[in-house]
Amino acid sequence: MRGPTMYGVVQLRRIGSEVGANVEQASASRVARLLGAWQADEASSATALRTALADLIEGAHLPSGQMMPTQRALAEALGIARGTVSRAYAGLVASGHLSARQGAGTFVRFGRRGTGDGHGRLASFDEGPATVAIDLSSGALPGGEVVARSMPEIGRLLHEHHLAGDGYHPAGLPELRAAIAATISQSGLPTHSDEVLITAGSQQAVKLIAAAFAGPGSLVVVEDPTYRGALEAFSGGGARLRGVPMSPTGIDPDQLAGAARNADLVYLQAALHNPTGVHTSGRRRSEIAAAMHDQRAMVVDDQSSADLSWTRSGRLPGLERDVDSERLLLVGTLSKLFWGGIRVGWIRGPKATIARLTDMRRGLDLSGSVLDQLAAVLVLPHAEAQQRARREWLASQFSAATTVIGSALPSWRWWLPAGGSGFWVDTGTDAVALAQRALARGVRMTAGPAFSPHEAHGTFLRLPVWHPDGQFAEAMEIVADLIRR
Template identity: 60%
Template sequence: MRTDEDAERVVRLLGVWRGEASVSVPLRDALAELIDGSYLPAGWRMPGQRALAAALGVARGTVARAYAELMASGRLAAARGSGTYVRGAVGLVRPDEGRLTSFGGGQVVVDLSSGALPGSELVAEVMPEVGRQLRRHHLGGTGYHPAGLPELRAALAARVTAQGLPTRADQVLVTAGSQQAVWLIATALAGPGTVTLVEDPSYRGALEAFVGAGGRVRGVPCTPTGVNLNLLEAAVADADLLYVQTALHNPTGAHMPEPQRRALAGLAARHGTFVVDDQSQAELGWFRSDPLPGLERMADPERLLIVGTLSKLFWGGLRVGWVRGPREVVGRLAALRGGIDLGGPVADQLAALLLLPRADRQRVLRREFLAQQFAVTEEVLRTVLPHWRWSTPVGGSGLWTDTGQDAVALAQHALARGIRLTAGPAFSPHGGHRTFVRLPVWHPQSRLAAAAELLAGLGGTGSP
């Protein structure tokens, strides 16, 4: 990884760090919190002083002084000719103190960094029946189901079968949301010595999972209709795994048309590449009543993993996702998952089982809500930030927006004023898309307008 990418990662983690004292003092303290909290783990190579200074907009001497004091405290160590490395934590971060509290939202007025949607009333409606089902059928057992509640696995298998891919219950693993599903896949299949190809940009949670697994992650640029197939053809021969979002892409909101999906499936088959098709966003299409299709009817099912979730459709607090794949791979993932938490909450899975028959109704409600909110978001942006640019998504809860300026710097300044943004490099394995942000579209107009006015005051209007 290039040093400037390391610098951008540190900048994103730092958030608000400037204070009243000499600039090197709050920088030193903020870096110390990242090290003590293991956000910068032991053994990690720090960015060069020049690169970090440029990314932060400070003098190189400021970074040099902060590094020197962190070395003196035992948190950093210099290796001659190799660079500066994290040595390890010295103190523990105290709860509810310091810059890291902003990760939990304590200092943020408006959070524009996440596309997570408000919950559905349907979740609350099924809870009394969940209690009855628990008393009647489950409280007498242990409650441990590492692969998922058997009746939920069967229902999800029937759902995938109805979408065109014949599926048995033992080919489905229930997970704690799609994020855990992707993490399990990355940990099992994308370790050291492997190469994973991803779209660029891509879902940032997946990037974190694949990078964290220890293998190499390479990005293939996207077009308005999905990953660039010509560039993918050139890269896939050396890849062990291909992670894509063909149904509905996060963060761009694009859907890959059928001819391109067929071409992608054929390309993967020719090279024997294992494909992960993350369909977590598939239920959030704006222009059709059924889920957006992916690779389920096209790719070799023996070399395909499909990721799904109910958290996007019903509520993020309902931690139910799944993986559909070959029985042997699903078994491997289930064994890995069993070592983490012995299985998900039975109550959540019962709620999911009761909500599945209501998915069509909820999809209509989500579609109407998101279409209305997108119109509101466009109106605010065109009025307050007229030089920002975007393409109308096919669906999803976010808007991939080109600010026309350094969005990393904008996000830093915005966070200091209580607004959290996620800049484009967080969605890229190579630190690209520096002028982009991903904006959620679901916020009320008054809240979004107030945030946009503040961004405009920080220079968010860009250049005509």
């Protein structure tokens, strides 16, 4: 079904439908991800699977006309018997949700045209079903104490400076824009307040960039693997995605140059890469800048994890000193350093581009939360101390996590991260099926295809370095038991 091109792009198989349209076949890993915790104790496996698939079809997550995965492929991805999938498909054919065509495959028949809101890559940020006892699907970190200490001061700032106004600041609070501009200037890229747009977290920042530069049919080049939220933002807007393979030393500049020809946008994470934890060296960053010099594409450097270095003080550098600032958009956030509950991110770019993105933002939510932005103003002066605290804690957590894996699952291998809240683990087996089997035992994990524009990296898991109360060790023992069976 799939084969690599020179850029690591995996081609989707397209099937001619009854009316001659080209139809993409849904990958088994994507369907498994969308299904989530589909099994139910009170129903047979086939009945539960049929019900869950019907919900996806009726919600247009599997749109009308799409070809379903083969029974064997879906069974392998879910870690169940092929007969279970066969019975579920048969029930969906009988109910009119699917149609089976001799020699052609099984297609979605009932449902709306188009696609749902996404590919299920961000499902780990849901609360999760009650059956999930241990959630290892996200690298989100607990909040720092400095956040709680800043809360009482917010009331005073509101009363003295903000309550008399209407509270609408589409580009962000002036004092916060100035503070972020100063931080970026210190990194080596002179920045003025009007070159900064404050957003409700980095995900909104990427979503705005996608809306502005990656509309239907446009070409976006990304690292493979990459941040799954970016994949949702770009694919949700109808863009075509082209992946360039990541390695433990970063993306290859020559491959990037070839892949970026005729691209509209190039999305990178040079400071600290999610999900692998790779930091791109200064020499490689210069080579990337040279590779992009004659390209027409806008370059996005998502620096959301740059504060989480394990080996050096301060923020890790990205492309801010290398790529022409007129063609560069920097994305940042306070969520990883301080707390995900502070929904503050930003975009740094050319003044005209920031004005355009601000206009688009007005149509999205008018303005960000003044309370969150005041919290950001109050915690920013503590960034250096918080970076130091995160650095020491995360490095020790990573050491403990790898010790657990080395004992419970000695055949597993991982990329050595320079920082971040998670690490990229090669299980040497079908990680999609393993994650599904683990979910049935109460452990939720995210498999590699969620981070790939082409559903690649099927043997990988992205695991967090931290989880409370020793649950990481318990989860790895459960996974080890599943593998032994």
